[in-house]
Amino acid sequence: MPELPEVETVRRTLNQLIKGKKIDHVTVHLARIIQRPDDIKQFEIMLAGHTIVEVERRGKFLRIIMDGLILISHLRMEGRYGLFTSSDPVAKHTHVIFHFNDGTELRYKDVRQFGTMHLFNPGEEFQLPPLSKLGLEPLEESFTLEQFKAVLIGKKTKIKSVLLNQAYVVGIGNIYVDEALFKAGIHPEQSVNSLTDSQFERLHNAIVSTLSESVEAGGSSIKSYVNGQGEMGMFQHQLQVYGRQAQPCENCGSMIEKTIVGGRGTHYCPKCQLYK
CATH class of the missing domain: 1.10.8.50 (Helicase, Ruva Protein; domain 3)
Structure with a gap:
């Protein structure tokens, strides 16, 4: 499972790749990846039209901040993100695709299918699982x-x-x-x-x-x-x-x-x- 350094590296890379991109629509191919909300169509509809503001990290979780929504993503064993153009072939085990309005796509691939995504309104993510019970963050100044x-x-x-x-x-x-x-x-x-x-x-x-x-x-x-x-x-x-x-x-x-x-x-x- 990717640990803090690997997730931090993914965070930095995603900021270079998708920061400022606007989501046109989202396609979910594997329902169990989406943990919140329960309704997959609702997940897809809620994300449409939102812009990626920043990608942050809490422990081993990615915190994808949008203008009005927060997506919490856990890569688990083998989850990975990649940026593609819409004309690129879609690889096997690609379970979620974020289609941007510039013709590019952020694709989530997970061979083991253990990864999770939770969608929250801003501020809710720290009050509810999976972030609510996490401990000290070892690379912050507060880790004394x-x-x-x-x-x-x-x-x-x-x-x-x-x-x-x-x-x-x-x-x-x-x-x-x-x-x-x-x-x-x-x-x-x-x-x-x-x-x-x-x-x-x-x-x-x-x-x-x-x-x-x-x-x-x-x-x-x-x-x-x-x-x-x-x-x-x-x-x-x-x-x-x-x-x-x-x-x-x-x-x-x-x-x-x-x-x-x-x-x-x-x-x-x-x-x-x-x-x-």
């Missing part, structure tokens, strides 16, 4: 060490499981949790309530730096991720533990190990990330 500690401190759960919970901190999926914990020198199975002040600070800094570095690299193209222009991210070439089991740690030479934490495959260095 104090806030980070306040939402986590005292929990007896394993640190990796807590970081994957979007109700505490948003956008950090499996890849970047492993990478941030390695950078901070913290074992993924260490309980939150055993973390020292120094470990909290190292982890806070590691989350911010890991995500920022990945955003600058265009995200990680693990499996099928590409941005809105079909380009791959390059951060996978900088991964230090994720996907590197049985390979030597770049810091100490120990073999990277893989285990399961909270049902997720987890990579770590047994020497650099001693269990405490």
Whole structure:
């Protein structure tokens, strides 16, 4: 599933591609992608005539702002957007098409069909699912060490499981949790309530730096991720533990190990990330 850096990269690309375009009409080919409203025809009718003002992001969700409507889009496993001309052939698994009045089309393709779209009036999107219960945004100035500690401190759960919970901190999926914990020198199975002040600070800094570095690299193209222009991210070439089991740690030479934490495959260095 695309994580925060990948979704942020898509957001930036979409702003370059569709900002200022006016929707002539919308075609939905797979009803279950549309979660709100329930009536697909209503979804299509509501969007007609609206102009794209800005594309923003909240956690792993795209927030497409229009003049009077907000579209919340989650890419899930393999959802992707692309801009085409109306004469271009429509690829298989293209489920939603936004037809613009300039002859171009924003097409949403999703092989796994897990993606979702929710349509709201402005302001409603933060009061209702899926955005209403999201936690701290790690690349905003408001993500301070104090806030980070306040939402986590005292929990007896394993640190990796807590970081994957979007109700505490948003956008950090499996890849970047492993990478941030390695950078901070913290074992993924260490309980939150055993973390020292120094470990909290190292982890806070590691989350911010890991995500920022990945955003600058265009995200990680693990499996099928590409941005809105079909380009791959390059951060996978900088991964230090994720996907590197049985390979030597770049810091100490120990073999990277893989285990399961909270049902997720987890990579770590047994020497650099001693269990405490």
